[in-house]
Amino acid sequence: MAGNDAQRAFRDALGTFATGVTIATTIGESGEPVGVTANSFNSVSIDPPLVLWSLAKSSYSRSAFAESGHFAIHVLAATQEGLSNDFARRGGDKFAGVDWRGGALGSPVLGDYAALFECRTRHQYEGGDHVILVGEVIAHDARDVAPLLFHGGRYAERRPRPGASEPSVDIEHGRFTDDFLFYLISRAHFQTSRPTRDKLARFGMDMGQYLTLALLSMDRPLAADAIAARLAHTGHAPDAAALAAMVAKGLLVEGGEGWELTEAGRERLVETLAIGQAFEADLADHFTAAELAETKAVLRRIIELTGADVPIGWRG
Template structure:
């Protein structure tokens, strides 16, 4: 077994915890607050919790003498507040709106849960003191908590349970494969919009032009052809003539010539985008707000990690809307 405290700290960091801020009021009337993840429930009858504080902490004596304190379990979007109370800033409450509890202790708002406590016991715990508090009042919300693991903040996501087992063949994708799943979701979201595009008689190239102009109006025809080709749509002169003749775009006389959406073209694209947004909302409604956030973060990380510099940056947003 290693005696290196850094290795021990890393090993202890394998245990994922929530993040709390413990607050009290000093004898001099100053508001005191510390970030802590050494929090645990002790008893339901009577309701009691515990947390610990290093003896070297600058607020050690304030908590030792305090008759009351509050433990705030931070919500997933409060990592900045966690960092604030873990910092060496002198007045950590500056700019924060607080409520007041028993003994005038400061109470933070918008947390996943909050417990007001009376200091019941204090125990020696090596280089820490363990505080046991009797809960005198609490608040709780459905907001997901902030998670701390391995020195980093994170969020919770529900476990979906065991996936259905499928026979995997090298010659085909199975429903367990990521590309199968993401393609299926992509198809479901786009299916209504694709049907509407077919009803309007738009080809893939037609839609590519309208999408590009919807994202950035006034592109040159050369730019439109290049971007269309990079995503597999061959945009020809006939494509431009067709969209012009049905009144969805117009080409100006500048050099080089540039294309613009007409009022009818912009209206048509708004209708298509609205269908896509509605389908997206219906799909994401199956997830809670926290899971949507996690999903978007993971997809963004994957997209960023696979970015090799092609296509050019100016084209990426257009590709994303395809």
């Protein structure tokens, strides 16, 4: 195997081992903050408390870490992928706009992290194309947040390992727990849709009328039977009386090819959608982008597995 190919194969093999992502910091000769992203961090000893990490000999920061006598290791949280990328680049002011303070030994301590280890440099070893730095931990801190992981050459998400649990449904006694998936999906839907339902009530509308507006905003014109077929699975398919009520409110108009929204109907839909959008934005503040993406992927998979016979309500 050629040299470059052998190195790539070795790197790929190492990549199967999932690691945390850290930022190591210290102070340069002129007192400037120095930092690099590293995923080579590991524990060495509990008594005395020792940790190690490695730095490429080609790194611009090598002399600062070799001569300062101290460093801080920040285990990054899952929300800090951007910060990891910033500190991984070569050159530039990596600390611009970053919240940090001087630590116990003088190393910069970032404002956010999953865990922090402030270290006095105890040993430095040659390690091929890297320098291995061993530090004695003189202060540490940990926070209850998910860590950022690296696996297979890319960022990854921590997933809790499933453990043994009691059945979520007791058919014999007619009971279920709050771990019952059907209950969780149903309750989440009920609670997240409540602001929209309250808004519709103030408009004098029901869910069937709202879904009709939503459907026609994305696929129009549609005949009455097509609307009913596409919304049948919701339990809110509009009948002739419901469509007539929407016409009376100026929300719909019937043309030669089917039903369409009026301008007033579109405005009413947008106003109602804004409620849901604001609610989603509020929820997003409590989750990482990766958690939201994974949640949506799981919900899409549930929809795929349970809805082969359900017509698509809207297009792409």
